[in-house]
Structure formats: structure tokens, C-alpha cells
Amino acid sequence: MSRLHVVTGKGGTGKTTVAAALALALAHGGRRTLLVEVEGRQGVAQLFETEPLPYEERKIAVSHGNGEVYALAIDAERALLDYLQMFYKLGSAGRALKRLGAIDFATTIAPGLRDVLLTGKACEAVRRRDKQQRPVYDAVVMDAPPTGRIARFLGVNEEVAGLAKVGPVHNQAQAVMRLLKSPETAVHLVTLLEEMPVQETVDGIAELRATGLPATSVVVNMVRPQLPGEEQLLSAQERTDEIARAFARAGLGGARRGGRAERLVAPLLEQGREHAERVELERGLRAELSAQGLPVRELGLLSEGVELAGLYGLARELRGQWLTSGTDGARP
Structure with a gap:
């Protein structure tokens, strides 16, 4: 059973919507999930019609069966301060670094550091235990960067572990990569039945596999209903x-x-x-996705746009498809 679910997709495919629906689906039946945003767009807050997310875990929704969905918008600067405190016990010295602008300097001269902090914070939430040594969250869902850079985003800790041969940075990076490459992590690629998103999805699957990272499933979003007599x-x-x-x-x-x-x-x-040509195109794109050897789920187009009722409807669709398609390591 995967506990970290990474949701990626080409811009415009609705990956944030799918991530939110997945968090609701995973919280079904009294479980607790954490929905993590790493791009600073506050898309999760807009979907759930709530205030912008702070750098703290906040309850934003209740799923069917009284499950709870929490959300967190990870800020790289705050994550770096947490990191410095965790490993180097800097305390007030870390806050002084922030005032001096050292945090911005560090993330600017080492762009990969930002991704290290973002992935590290999400992985920490997966590993966190309460006083009874039970997981604080049954699942963590990450609204991740687009497919074009997902392999680099998830694999950056491996580069860091190679650069820092010893010490807490090395150990932390290795621990993150062990989680990301384990069965506890699932990567779901969101696409549309259009040529460019499908091609980017196929390329993303190949890149993930080449780096030893999991490509777990494909979610085809905004599928139009089939018409009679097509x-x-x-x-x-x-x-x-x-x-x-x-x-x-x-x-x-x-x-x-x-x-x-x-x-x-x-x-x-x-x-x-024209409609027949579209049907033929979609048939070919579905075949191309099926050829990747991953489970493919489809979510219907929300004709009224994405709002809370529609989001809960997508969660029911996802849960139903996961439960009826067999176990693939990512079933709510």
C-alpha cells in the first residue's frame, strides 16, 4: 500500500484537481490524509474554497465516512529553516540568516536545493509518527511539478547524496530517495486525450523508469461522455x-x-x-497509453466546472475505479 502519492501532469490537464480528489478518496472511511502543494500557486485553497494555505498543516475538508483532509503549502524558505534547526540546531541563528537574506541566496545559487527541501518536507510527513508510534497520516498526496520535470524533481536528492558523501545532508538525501524508490511511493501521471499531453506522459513514464522511480498509474482527466451511435x-x-x-x-x-x-x-x-475523426484520435491515444503497461483510469468532464460537489464526485469515481481494477500498490 503506497503512502506517498505524487500527482504530476502537463499544465492544463487538471493535476491539482486530481490530486485534491485523490486526497478525498484516500481519506474515505475515517482515514486522515495530507494534501501537499509545492508550487506556491494556492490552487488547493481555491478548489476547496478556503483561505490561502499557510506554512502549517490545516484541516480543509471531511471526506465520506468522516475522513479528514489536511493541506500544507510548503514554502522553501521556511522548510530550509526547519532543516537547519533539525540537523544543525541553529535556532535563533537560523532566523538571523533569514533576516540577512542568506536563505534566498542559498536557494538561488543552488536551485536544486529548493526541490530537496520540498521533497524532504513531504517525506517527513509520511514518516511522522504519533506518541503511540502510529502514522500521523494514512496517506500524503503531493501536487507535484509538471511531467516535464518530475523525474528531476524527485531524483534531486540522489544528486545531493552523491555530492555530500557524509553527514546529515547525505543521510537525509539517502533517506528521502529510499522512500521515493520504495513501494510506499506511487507516481500518478495526469493527462488528457490530446496528442501533446499524451506524448509528455509517455516521455515522463520513460524518464521515471530510467531513473528507478515509480510510474504507478495514468489518470485520463476531463473525458467527454460517449455519444450514442459513435x-x-x-x-x-x-x-x-x-x-x-x-x-x-x-x-x-x-x-x-x-x-x-x-x-x-x-x-x-x-x-x-469531424466527431468521428475525434473518436478515432482518442481511440489511438488510449491505445498508446495502454501500451505503457500501467493501469489507466478515466475521470469524466465536469460540464459545470470544478466546484466542491464536482470534486467529491471525482473522488467517488477514483475510489470506485481503484477498488474495481485490482491492486497496483496505489489503491485507496
């Missing part, structure tokens, strides 16, 4: 005269060529042709 659309293009006669029998004009019925049929068939 399979007959292509064959309908060959039956213009037959359809025109049917229109005429319905009293929509004569069946003669060029008549009103045929003029009505032509634009309808053109729309049908």
Missing part, C-alpha cells in the same frame, strides 16, 4: 442519399438531389465526420 458515424458518410430520404419522409423537404433534405443532411454529416 461507431456508426464513419459509415454514415456513405449513406447521404438514404439519410436525405429519411429526412423527406419526416416532412423535412423533398428527396431530390440538391433539395432541402440534402441541404440539411450535408452540414450534419460534416459535423459527424
